[in-house]
Amino acid sequence: MYALAFGIGTRNRKDEWLEVYFPRPVFRPEQTLVNEIAEVTGYAGGNTDIDLDQATVAQLSDKISDAGQKSLLTMITGSTKPLVLTILETDSELQTTPETYLKLHLLSHRFVVPNEQNLEGIYPLLPNVAWTEQGAVDLDELEELQIAARLEGRVLEVQAVDKFPKMTNYVVPSGARIAHAGRVRLGAYVGEGTTVMHEGFINFNAGALGPNMVEGRISQGVTVGGGSDLGGSASTAGTLSGGGNIVITIGQDCLISANAGTGIPLGDRCTIEAGLYITPGTVVQILDEERNALRLVKARELAGMSDLLFIRNSQNGVVECRTNRKAIELNATLHRHN
Amino acid sequence: MYALAFGIGTRNRKDEWLEVYFPRPVFRPEQTLVNEIAEVTGYAGGNTDIDLDQATVAQLSDKISDAGQKSLLTMITGSTKPLVLTILETDSELQTTPETYLKLHLLSHRFVVPNEQNLEGIYPLLPNVAWTEQGAVDLDELEELQIAARLEGRVLEVQAVDKFPKMTNYVVPSGARIAHAGRVRLGAYVGEGTTVMHEGFINFNAGALGPNMVEGRISQGVTVGGGSDLGGSASTAGTLSGGGNIVITIGQDCLISANAGTGIPLGDRCTIEAGLYITPGTVVQILDEERNALRLVKARELAGMSDLLFIRNSQNGVVECRTNRKAIELNATLHRHN
């Protein structure tokens, strides 16, 4: 059993799901819970969404022994909004909007890390909606609500028109600071001890494993290891944004300085100086620990290596890769390739 | 006849307009509509704002044959907020706040493209106000409302103190995604099929003609052609932000990569590599298709040309302009100038 969760959602006037909030998703649920649910709902296996009426919610609340789920069911008994139970027996290709929202919740609740679960088929299952303080609004129903709010002297705040909501309206992970929540999408993984500053950004299925200082952009698919910092406006090239097929991973204790960027994965303890962008095709001069020029390589050949320091020499414009003092093993490797 | 629209607005305690929302502006209205309006309001030509009381709205609703305008009038009949009819016979210099708001709406509704209409006189006509969920608030009236909200256990959210509101509270154009609406001003042109990501920004009288991926900043006056992408934090120098008098236009199918920027207009199919900023005064080494050095030029001499690829050579720091393979004609031109 992969996951299950009780959700409160929004449907448009055509009765299509716009979004679902799953306050307490259960990852790898115990068989007891599945059995209790099956007794009430008749669930017989597979991946499915079950619409819940108030009577069923009450029955589930009586039946279920898990304290957290029971109290959630008690809370939502009187909901005026549509309720749904989504059960994923397997982590297979996405089929419905509630399933998709559930998997995004699993990432932000840190049950799974980026690229670990199957998100095939995600885009068509996420409708593009207006995100307002009244929740998700179908774009065809928006103007009427906007005018109505105005006539009452209010504004219906349309904070985004997007397929993804902000994470913090769904999940606020422990031990994290997110200075501007509009820049962290549901489906982001924000690790314990991580601060995402105002200039930071984390896409869905991307994340900072924690602890991290994030003042730059973590693109879809990218993960940043513990102890690594992204400086202000630092860029990680995602597969959706020109980075090609290489999935970027930043290891531990790296520093991508302000206004710098990388189009290659980095190992541990790597540094890119402020303002320097390393693309896979950047020709890099490798220096040894005495700053002797060893050889020229394309940056993609350095993908995933540790203990690298990238700078652009300010006296001649050469992009150099120096190895940290400790990086004896790496240097040995590089000499061997020389 | 240039445009007309019925609006719901906000006035301060001195009865000055702070802003006006025109849900359904009419560009180049048909004479029938103008005549119907004139019969009810006595409109006799020129650019003018007509304050509407409820009786007049009801009369207009009866008289007007256009279905969209009639239904709008029906909706706003019971408004507690000031109503206005703004009519622009000509696209002349701005004279009033409602006129200014109407012209900004025309841009965001895609009736006109940036730099197409007369926006002379815009700044003094846009009061600097606090933008809150209760609408625009005069700065002299703000503290009282902030304290009152606090005493009730709420916060009056001051999302901006600015002359321009966010576009999406006024216009949500079709086929667009705007991941963080606070970064797209009313008066932006967001073309069909365009996604403005969290790091994207579009000023008023600026735009992405669509389809585009916008993760960078489109400054006032700048337009980006269809198929072009602005990478994260990519910069386009506007006339208001140090770019001088050159109005920047980016053609079709260009890529300004992450953390790159341009201070010169670009034709079609141009690329600027990640992290490279081209200013008008940047001395650029032109290379032909075999990478032979042709000549040095200041970047402003390349303004508006197509099929250019700008990189900074990572082995010697030279800013190079290579032509794309297909760019035979351009190369011929460049050789001729050699």
Place this chain on the structure above:
Amino acid sequence: MYALAFGIGTRNRKDEWLEVYFPRPVFRPEQTLVNEIAEVTGYAGGNTDIDLDQATVAQLSDKISDAGQKSLLTMITGSTKPLVLTILETDSELQTTPETYLKLHLLSHRFVVPNEQNLEGIYPLLPNVAWTEQGAVDLDELEELQIAARLEGRVLEVQAVDKFPKMTNYVVPSGARIAHAGRVRLGAYVGEGTTVMHEGFINFNAGALGPNMVEGRISQGVTVGGGSDLGGSASTAGTLSGGGNIVITIGQDCLISANAGTGIPLGDRCTIEAGLYITPGTVVQILDEERNALRLVKARELAGMSDLLFIRNSQNGVVECRTNRKAIELNATLHRHN
């Protein structure tokens, strides 16, 4: 007497302060006001927070002669939220959450400039909370409120999870524009005549002395002098973000262009070209007014000097420092050191 203020605050269920709003703080209060307060409250000196009940507020309102404070007390008499009087006899190390909020208010009200007051001990006194339109919410109490809002068809908008709130919900300084308020923290100093554009950012205890155009990031501790501009995504390295121990100050009439950055303090009339990042360790070629190479220096040796223009030569990658024409004195200094 350093400062005092009446505040409306938020406490969590454990009765701990989450935040305090001081609408009208008094800097260097007159003795009369202090005496009047002491008569009612028994204040006997020192730095202290005094919880106020409604009876005391009424008494204070009667007693106090200062018109602004009296009217504030009248307004808050009926508050449903906790009220507090914070008095700071001295600018000593921070001891309580209300004290901390008061000092942040003093900065944003422009009573003090960044680095002028004692902020020792600030971080533990600022709880990390969820910032919503219902005010600050303790993270342990958040889920319940989020679920409750959903059941009613609303969303509790969690705009940030942070120790610092946005400034504009507490202070809106005169003569300023702040295009996206989520990027200016309480404790920022935003000078008269300053515009903070959407890409601008100002941390607490940092500021633009005014008038300024801020489209870049002003890190904690950094001040920017009048007439200076920070271009889009321009970076100032703060002591908290990798800039080491050097406190960065930008003088007057400087231009840090788009996507540029500085890790050294600058004097007046300095320019850094678009896309160039100067770190303390950058080796810079000094040129005289005829562009003759004078000598190589590390940028940190130029810290605080005026009339410098930094560019990266696009023909050879050398980072050059040219002096502005007027900078004869500086050149003399540099020649002397030659």
